[in-house]
Amino acid sequence: MNPSTSLEGRRVLVTGAAQGLGRTIAERIVDLGGTVVIADVQDDQGAHTVAAIGAAATYEHLDVSSEHDWAEVCDRVTDSLGGLDGLVNNAALLDMGPLERIDPDRARWLLDVNLLGPLLGIRAVAPLLRASGGGSVVNVSSIGGLEGMNSTATYNATKWGLRGLSRAAALELGLDGTRVNTVCPGMGNPDMPTPFLGRFDLDRYLTTAPRLPFHQDGQPRNVDVHDVAEMVVWLLSDAARGCTGADFAVDAGWTAGTYAEGLPGF
Ligand SMILES: NC(=O)c1ccc[n+]([C@@H]2O[C@H](COP(=O)([O-])OP(=O)(O)OC[C@H]3O[C@@H](n4cnc5c(N)ncnc54)[C@H](O)[C@@H]3O)[C@@H](O)[C@H]2O)c1
Structure with missing residues (x-):
């Protein structure tokens, strides 16, 4: 029998889901029959998102870099939902600037949220996934975790590190039937205009780094939050x-390589 893409009965915690990509992932989990715990530091925005999604969503205050918060949230979720079947480590921060001017305190903050956060999350949630017979963890990295970019050294380091963490976790948690995968979304996308990219001149980025190799209807095609969320929910499901x-790049070919004009036959 074909494995199902349904998330019926699945209980999934998504970090950083008050807005942006995390919110779209949360909405899709509910569309597919699951229940979702939206965990974020923006309590008002989180409450607003939960109200919009409906009864299958609940909100928990969670700073992903806090071991204490993870322990408390896991206790509360065990009481309210009886456990968890999935975790999406989506919350992250972006900081931009030249390498030689990186403020070590800001770099530590990014490392804490983007890399230590998912590590603490996997560590806290692993026993719940094990108790439910094995679950699925999806870590949201970036194309910045597959290659480098000027002005994003710390972000690149955290997103590459997350891929290493995923692999080690996959090996350890696999013994109990839990899968761990990484999704690497494309970046600099005008259809993904979240506050995350607030200080990012998207149009200029796309003009100076014109690497959109995949065309649809004659136009260069980039990804949007729905493309990325679809990959995340698939990885949460038995179909995966x-x-x-x-690692699963959802980047419309951005990291496939360079399309060079003028080569023989092109
Ligand atoms: N936007 C893009 O173009 C893009 C591209 C590639 C990868 N990504 C990745 O996608 C994910 C989501 O990005 P987004 O664009 O939706 O960002 P966003 O800024 O819109 O959302 C991030 C969410 O994380 C929350 N958050 C921040 N710090 C937190 C903390 N310490 N604890 C808990 N929650 C915290 C924020 O409150 C926010 O709700 C990130 O992992 C990002 O690296 C985004």
Whole structure:
């Protein structure tokens, strides 16, 4: 029988889901029959998102870099939902600036949220996933975790690190039937205009780094939050039962390589 893409009965915690990509992932989990715990530091925005999604969503205050918060949230979720079947480590921060002017305190903050946060999350949630017979963890990295970019050294380091964390976790948690995968969304997308990219001149980025190799209807095609969320929910589902410890780029070919004009035959 074909494995199902349904998330019926699945309980999934999504970090950083008050807005942006995390919110779209939360909405899709509910569309597919699951229940979702939206965990964020923006309590008002989180409450607003939960109200918009409906009864299958609840909100928890969670600073992903706090071990204490993770322990409290896991206790409360065990009481309210009886456990968890999935975790999406989506919350992250972006800081931009030249490498030689990086403020070590800001770099530590990014490392805490983007890398230590997912590590603490996996550590806290692993026993709940084990108790439910094995679950699925999806870590949201970036194309910045597959290559480098000027002005984003710390972000690149955290997003590359997250891929290493995913692989090690996949090997350890796999013994109990839990899968761990990484999704690497494309960046600099005008359809993904979240506050995350607030200080990012998207149009200029796309003009100076014109690497949109995949065309649709004659136009260069980039990704939007829906493209990325679809990959995340697939990895949460049984349809992805054959996948663990792997990276999944959702970048419309951005990291496939360079399309060079003027080569023989083109
Ligand atoms: N936007 C893009 O173009 C893009 C591209 C590639 C990868 N990504 C990745 O996608 C994910 C989501 O990005 P987004 O664009 O939706 O960002 P966003 O800024 O819109 O949302 C991030 C969310 O994380 C929350 N958050 C921040 N610090 C937190 C903390 N310490 N604890 C808990 N929550 C915290 C914020 O409150 C916010 O709700 C990130 O992992 C990001 O690196 C985004």
